[in-house]
Amino acid sequence: MPLASISFPAGDLDAMVADRRLAEYRFGTRTARHTFCARCGMHPFYVPRSHPDGLDVNVRALDEVAAEGLKLWKITPFDGRHWEENVASIREEPPPDP
Template sequence: MLHRGDCHCGNVRFEFDSEPDVHVHRCNCSICDRVGFLHLIIPRSAFKLITSWDELTTYTFNTGVAEHYSCKTCGVKPFYLPRSNPDGYSVNFRCVDSATFAEVVVTDFDGQNWEENAGALAHLSQDSSGSGLGPGSSE
């Protein structure tokens, strides 16, 4: 099923394929706790940015592996490339039109102890197609 999302001002718009029943994670790590990010991790191949990547700014910290994308205009972080799932995106469920979902289960994730717990998330972005629509992809 196709779902759509955007930032607050609408300059960043995206869509993705996902089941209508989803499991999202509420993380208590330093960055997620501050911005209220609810993680819906999807394969890169399921994600499509509708607007230009030029509308986004990138923030990295600590290991520099995760790429946090925020709208240059309103500052909202609608999605990012997570270190735990480099073959996927973590979409901020708070930026998604939730009316297209049938059931949403929210589970707490202990991000304060990220290194010990990240493996529990690694399977969430697995996709057999292996193609992506993010930076560096050919589409």
């Protein structure tokens, strides 16, 4: 199943997870920091290369109340192949209001 994520400025999110249970994976430019639960492998959030001062949150990791609020935001599918073009377009858009 593909990752479905939403971006937040890093200071706007409180992750309710014990840091000791997080493992980190970096590849390529080593800019993006992908976090995983060291016990179950869940990928709850990551620091994206496109926005290294923010967090992308896996919407499947949100509780039902938070997930319900996602209906208010614009969802833009991304094929993963045209990364540079996608980053250019999302950098032009203002972030959603929390």
